[in-house]
Amino acid sequence: MPLPRHRLDLLVLPASPAGALGPLRDWAAALAGAAALPAGAVAWAWEEPGGPRFWSSGLGGFRVFCPVVPDGAPITAAFVPALEAWRHGGRDALGPCPRCGGVHPLDALRFAPEAGFAPAAVRLVDVARAWLEPGELPEGLSAAVRVIPQRPG
């Protein structure tokens, strides 16, 4: 059995915080009867923590960029307290932005590695590869979701 730190999951979540959960829920329901899971996953789970949540990779080197000046220096240092404030009931925005001076909705920021805000996600557990092949998501769903590789823990 591999050590937990070697486990890689894929999170599949709506591409926007207001994205419809229905198609994702339908896909998850279909996984229950599938002979093989996408990306060679050994299991899957529907995760709905009861409110919007920030889903990120848990990998090192996480950086956040201004959506107006995306090739500028990262604004991660400004994002971290903005995220904490949001988690404690504060506004869902960052600003003034240290790069452009504007105010950005948190979900408009650029993340590397990929991350996003959503109320729910499908977790594909212990995958064999860090991506989904064409056809592993139903037609129409692939454009509506974000796929985030995550090392849990």
Ligand SMILES: [Zn+2]
């Ligand atoms: Zn900015």
